[in-house]
Amino acid sequence: xxxxxxxxxxxxxxxxxxxxxxxxxxxxxxxxxxxxxxxxxxxxxxxxxxxxxxxxxxxxxxxxxxxxxxxxxxxxxxxxxxxxxxxxxxxxxxxxxxxxxxxxxxxxxxxxxxxxxxxxxxxxxxxxxxxxxxxxxxxxxxxxxxxxxxxxxxxxxxxxxxxxxxxxxxxxxxxxxxxxxxxxxxxxxxxxxxxxxxxxxxxxxxxxxxxxxxxxxxxxxxxxxxxxxxxxxxxxxxxxxxxxxxxxxxxxxxxxxxxxxxxxxxxxxxxxxxxxxxxxxxxxxxxxxxxxxxxxxxxxxxxxxxxxxxxxxxxxxxxxxxxxxxxxxxxxxxxxxxxxxxxxxxx
Amino acid sequence: xxxxxxxxxxxxxxxxxxxxxxxxxxxxxxxxxxxxxxxxxxxxxxxxxxxxxxxxxxxxxxxxxxxxxxxxxxxxxxxxxxxxxxxxxxxxxxxxxxxxxxxxxxxxxxxxxxxxxxxxxxxxxxxxxxxxxxxxxxxxxxxxxxxxxxxxxxxxxxxxxxxxxxxxxxxxxxxxxxxxxxxxxxxxxxxxxxxxxxxxxxxxxxxxxxxxxxxxxxxxxxxxxxxxxxxxxxxxxxxxxxxxxxxxxxxxxxxxxxxxxxxxxxxxxxxxxxxxxxxxxxxxxxxxxxxxxxxxxxxxxxxxxxxxxxxxxxxxxxxxxxxxxxxxxxxxxxxxxxxxxxxxxxx
DNA sequence: CTGAAAGCGCTTACAG
DNA sequence: CTGAAAGCGCTTACAG
Numbered sequence: 001x002x003x004x005x006x007x008x009x010x011x012x013x014x015x016x017x018x019x020x021x022x023x024x025x026x027x028x029x030x031x032x033x034x035x036x037x038x039x040x041x042x043x044x045x046x047x048x049x050x051x052x053x054x055x056x057x058x059x060x061x062x063x064x065x066x067x068x069x070x071x072x073x074x075x076x077x078x079x080x081x082x083x084x085x086x087x088x089x090x091x092x093x094x095x096x097x098x099x100x101x102x103x104x105x106x107x108x109x110x111x112x113x114x115x116x117x118x119x120x121x122x123x124x125x126x127x128x129x130x131x132x133x134x135x136x137x138x139x140x141x142x143x144x145x146x147x148x149x150x151x152x153x154x155x156x157x158x159x160x161x162x163x164x165x166x167x168x169x170x171x172x173x174x175x176x177x178x179x180x181x182x183x184x185x186x187x188x189x190x191x192x193x194x195x196x197x198x199x200x201x202x203x204x205x206x207x208x209x210x211x212x213x214x215x216x217x218x219x220x221x222x223x224x225x226x227x228x229x230x231x232x233x234x235x236x237x238x239x240x241x242x243x244x245x246x247x248x249x250x251x252x253x254x255x256x257x258x259x260x261x262x263x264x265x266x267x268x269x270x271x272x273x274x275x276x277x278x279x280x281x282x283x284x285x286x287x288x289x290x291x292x293x294x295x296x297x298x299x300x301x302x303x304x305x306x307x308x309x310x311x312x313x314x315x316x317x318x319x320x321x322x323x324x325x326x327x328x329x330x331x332x333x334x335x336x337x338x339x340x341x342x343x344x345x346x347x
Numbered sequence: 348x349x350x351x352x353x354x355x356x357x358x359x360x361x362x363x364x365x366x367x368x369x370x371x372x373x374x375x376x377x378x379x380x381x382x383x384x385x386x387x388x389x390x391x392x393x394x395x396x397x398x399x400x401x402x403x404x405x406x407x408x409x410x411x412x413x414x415x416x417x418x419x420x421x422x423x424x425x426x427x428x429x430x431x432x433x434x435x436x437x438x439x440x441x442x443x444x445x446x447x448x449x450x451x452x453x454x455x456x457x458x459x460x461x462x463x464x465x466x467x468x469x470x471x472x473x474x475x476x477x478x479x480x481x482x483x484x485x486x487x488x489x490x491x492x493x494x495x496x497x498x499x500x501x502x503x504x505x506x507x508x509x510x511x512x513x514x515x516x517x518x519x520x521x522x523x524x525x526x527x528x529x530x531x532x533x534x535x536x537x538x539x540x541x542x543x544x545x546x547x548x549x550x551x552x553x554x555x556x557x558x559x560x561x562x563x564x565x566x567x568x569x570x571x572x573x574x575x576x577x578x579x580x581x582x583x584x585x586x587x588x589x590x591x592x593x594x595x596x597x598x599x600x601x602x603x604x605x606x607x608x609x610x611x612x613x614x615x616x617x618x619x620x621x622x623x624x625x626x627x628x629x630x631x632x633x634x635x636x637x638x639x640x641x642x643x644x645x646x647x648x649x650x651x652x653x654x655x656x657x658x659x660x661x662x663x664x665x666x667x668x669x670x671x672x673x674x675x676x677x678x679x680x681x682x683x684x685x686x687x688x689x690x691x692x693x694x
Numbered sequence: 695c696t697g698a699a700a701g702c703g704c705t706t707a708c709a710g
Numbered sequence: 711c712t713g714a715a716a717g718c719g720c721t722t723a724c725a726g
Contacts, residue, residue, distance in 0.1 A: 012703060023713045028705060038711055057404070057703075069448075077434040078636070080427075087424040090451045101416075102449045104437045234640055263640050270642045289425070290637055293581055293610050295617045359719060370697045375721060385695055404719075 011052035020048035031056065050149075070316060071101045074133040079233075079260060080288035081305060085133060085155060088309025096317065098128070105136045128320040131155065131312050139165070151319035153312045158200045161329060166319065168312045168330045170303040172202045175334035176209025176255070179283045179301045182336050183253040184217050187344045188281060192225040192251035194240035194261050196232030203232075206257055206285060225251055229261055237264020245272060252345040253281035259291035262298055266341070277343035287337055296340035304332050358399035367395035378403065417663060418448045421480040426580075426607060427635035428652060432480060432502060435656025443664060445475065452483045475667040478502065478659050486512070498666035500659045505547045508676060513666065515659045515677045517650040519549045522681035523556025523602070526630045526648045529683050530600040531564050534691045535628060539572040539598035541587035541608055543579030550579075553604055553632060572598055576608055584611020592619060599692040600628035606638035609645055613688070624690035634684055643687035651679050 013031070017024045022041060029037050030045045031054075037045075048054075072089060074082055086102065093100045129151035132142070135158040142165045145152045154167040161167035183191050193210045196203050211221050227243050229236020237256055241264070244251055256262035262284030269276050276282050276296055284291050287302025311330055318325060360378070364371045369388060376384050377392045378401075384392070395401075419436060421429055433449065440447045476498035479489070482505040489512045492499045501514040508514035530538050540557045543550050558568050574590050576583020584603055588611070591598055603609035609631030616623050623629050623643055631638050634649025658677055665672060 013705095014703075024703085025705075025713060026711085029712095032705085036711060041711080077430055077437060080637075083424055083430045086449075087451070090424060090449060094451055100449050102433075102437060102447050104434070104441055260640075263642075266642050267640065267644070290427075290640070293607075293614065293637070295610075295613050295642060297614070360721095361719075371719085372697060372721075373695085375719095376696095379721085383695065388695080 011054045013054075016045065016048045016052055016054050019052060020045045053149075068097075068128045068317075068320070069099045069101055070128050070313065071103065071130045072133065073103055073105060073130060073136070075136065076104050077102075080290040081232075081258070081260075081286055082133060084288060084305035085309040085312075088306030089131065089313050090309075091306065092310040092313045096313070098313070098317065105134060129153070129316045131316060135159070151316050153316045153319075155308060155312050156202055158197065158202070160201045163328050166315055166325065166328050168308050168315065168332070169202065170308065170334050171331050172205035172334070173209040173212075175285060175301040175303070175336075176206035177213045178209075178334065178336045179206075179255045179285065180210045180213035182283060182299070182338065182342065183255065183281060184213060184219070186253070186281065186342060188251075188253035189219055190222075190225065190249060190251040191219075191253045191255060192227065192240075192244050193255050194227045194229050194237060194244075194257060194265065196229055196236060196257040196261060198228045198230065203257055210255055229257065232258040233260050234264035234267070237261040237266075238268045239264075241265045241268040241272075251280070253342070254283070256282065256284045259284040259286040259288045259298060259300055262291060262300070262341075263294060266294060266296075266298070276341050279346060281342040281345070283336075283342055287335075292339070299339045299342040300337055301334050302337045303334050308332055358401045360401075363392065363395045363399055363401050366399060367392045415444075415475045415664075415667070416446045416448055417475050417660065418450065418477045419480065420450055420452060420477060420483070422483060423451050424449075427637040428579075428605070428607075428633055429480060431635060431652035432656040432659075435653030436478065436660050437656075438653065439657040439660045443660070445660070445664065452481060476500070476663045478656075478663060482506070498663050500663045500666075502655060502659050503549055505544065505549070507548050510675050513662055513672065513675050515655050515662065515679070516549065517655065517681050518678050519552035519681070520556040520559070522632060522648040522650070522683075523553035524560045525556070525681065525683045526553075526602045526632065527557045527560035529630060529646070529685065529689065530602065530628060531560060531566070533600070533628065533689060535598075535600035536566055537569075537572065537596065537598040538566075538600045538602060539574065539587075539591050541574045541576050541584060541591075541601060541603050541612065543576055543583060543604040543608060545575045545577065550604055557602055576604065579605040580607050581611035581614070584608035584613075585615045586611075588612045588615040588619075598627070600689070601630070603629065603631045606631040606633040606635045606645060606647055609638065609647070609688075610641060613641060613643075613645070623688050626693060628689040628692070630683075630689055634682075639686070646686045646689040647684055648681050649684045650681050655679055 013024045013027045017027045020027065022045060026037060026041065027045055030042055070093065072086065077083060077086065090100055130145065132152060132154045139159065139162055142152055142154065146164060152165060154161060154165055156169040157167050180191060191214070193207055195207055207226070214221050224247055227240040229240050240261065254265055256265055262282055265282055266276055269280060274280055282298070284298050284300040287300045291298035291300045311332060315325060315330065360371045360374045364374045367374065369392060373384060373388065374392055377389055417440070419433065424430060424433065437447055477492065479499060479501045486509055489499055489501065493511060499512060501508060501512055503516040504514050527538060538561065540554055542554055554573070561568050571594055574587040576587050587608065591601070601612055603612055609629055612629055613623055616627060621627055629645070631645045631647040634647045638645035638647045658679065662672060662677065
């Protein structure tokens with residue numbers, strides 16, 4: 001992508017050299033990352049490279065031949081959530097004839113897999129950009145990509161996205177509110193929330209949606225019904241239910257911050273001989289296939305996961321083509337899917 | 348990969364020209380696909396290009412920089428099975444510093460996404476090879492890749508792998524036998540098998556393992572207990588259980604050809620008020636996380652899915668390095684994981 | 695259809 | 711640290 005502006009001839013080392021007031025060999029050194037260049041000279045050359053939009057022969061060829069590679073970075077591919085998002089990206093990539101490079105990153109480590117190296121490599125190989133489905137990159141690192149004109153889209157960021165970085169997510173607050181309203185409408189009043197990563201933006205939005213729904217109905221928010229699981233995973237649900245069962249006044253319904261958490265609740269409930277929804281109602285969040293296929297089938301706030309993947313890629317390709325985006329933040333609507341795990345409270 | 352032979356200098360257009368007895372510009376034309384070259388001259392030049400192993404600057408740079416891209420082709424990313432295999436590939440790729448390009452293919456279509464185009468593209472871009480997790484390629488197409496010296500590894504092929512194509516799978520026959528033995532040991536005699544894709548090698552192996560175990564214990568194989576689901580998916584389990592419940596002499600245990608099928612059985616059983624394992628025992632195949640997290644947790648014949656992904660990539664990289672493989676077929680061991688869905692028959 | 699000549703864009707080796 | 715000079719690999723324009 002990154003097409004040369006029409007009319008302006010494609011910049012060469014010589015053009016850049018003239019602009020920066022140096023010779024071509026010196027520019028060559030900077031481009032190739034040699035270190036025998038004075039800091040000031042380097043800065044001037046970098047500015048010229050940036051301003052003229054210089055591309056290496058390799059990049060130029062990649063650009064003209066339409067080779068477009070988008071890199072997708074995730075922590076691990078171990079949840080239905082990531083899988084469905086990735087599948088959305090892959091499906092749309094097949095349509096758009098874009099290649100998708102997938103990489104997983106444990107913790108970010110210094111060295112060849114660092115953001116700096118990654119950015120350099122993407123520039124070298126003329127990739128169109130990067131879709132980030134992990135919290136392995138800091139805000140500053142993401143902005144570094146953008147400064148280098150590498151388009152980045154973040155999917156459902158853990159932290160509130162800055163206006164500099166493009167992000168795609170779901171309406172978490174509205175979803176949390178809708179989940180809670182569903183339980184309220186069934187007649188529940190003692191409703192618990194088992195959350196995931198506490199500091200995560202999406203978790204807070206879901207929690208505040210929950211509180212807003214309760215408050216709107218005049219149901220007091222009871223802190224003992226708000227449990228932090230720490231992660232969006234199964235074990236949070238197991239531990240969360242255990243904690244809630246220890247209460248004097250047990251909840252009759254649980255809103256879990258993710259389908260995985262809900263599945264943990266489901267498993268733990270069975271071990272205590274509790275029937276869902278007979279003894280306790282349960283609603284998840286995400287709308288994953290895993291929840292759809294569980295027994296009982298899980299009522300859940302569905303995020304359009306495949307669509308989020310598609311939206312991220314679409315937005316990335318627009319950026320790569322130099323189009324102006326309407327908005328730096330896209331939030332796709334969530335929807336309560338009522339299945340088998342919710343019912344009016346017993347008695 | 349495709350490293351230049353040591354000692355011999357990398358061939359340039361000039362080298363090739365000398366070898367073919369023409370001038371450099373003429374070779375340039377052939378390389379760039381111009382048509383103003385006499386057929387005989389072209390043939391001579393093509394021969395020289397091939398013999399000297401000429402690489403374009405783009406290819407050379409890719410080769411010397413050790414850019415190694417492995418393409419993973421799958422149908423869709425929608426099952427825990429494919430997800431875990433892919434995760435294994437990705438994890439190992441991070442260790443080996445290999446880039447993974449993932450693409451999904453519905454039906455193979457003519458045109459730019461055809462195997463021929465794919466092969467050409469891989470050659471052009473210096474990719475190391477291809478891991479195939481789909482039945483979208485025919486045997487002949489896979490061999491075409493190998494003829495072009497593009498290494499290919501097939502994971503758990505639907506059809507019996509030919510000895511020309513390297514493949515990775517699991518011990519399906521032994522797994523089917525072990526699953527059935529587990530049920531026999533619990534005391535079951537009326538044991539049903541609900542299969543997936545009927546003609547698939549892996550399905551047949553599982554079925555025959557089942558029959559072998561029954562026969563070895565002197566339990567007659569009863570055709571009415573063998574149900575073909577048609578696919579390895581949830582709906583096969585739903586339909587399969589319905590069919591089995593219509594029998595006069597219902598089975599007391601079911602061996603499902605995949606975890607997805609087993610999950611369908613589980614859901615359908617709940618709708619009939621049947622308890623698992625109280626009323627009926629159930630064992631799956633695959634050992635996916637989804638089965639592990641279901642309620643009740645699914646007893647299953649685990650395939651080492653992540654390990655299979657790793658093994659495939661390892662084998663591919665060996666091929667790409669020109670190493671000789673010990674075997675064209677790797678079968679990793681399966682293992683019965685006993686969880687909650689199997690128990691002695693009632694009464 | 696072919697190739698000598700000129701040229702392009704980049705890099706290398708090294709004098710200052 | 712910088713750049714004039716030489717060179718490399720490829721392509722272009724065009725004479726034959």
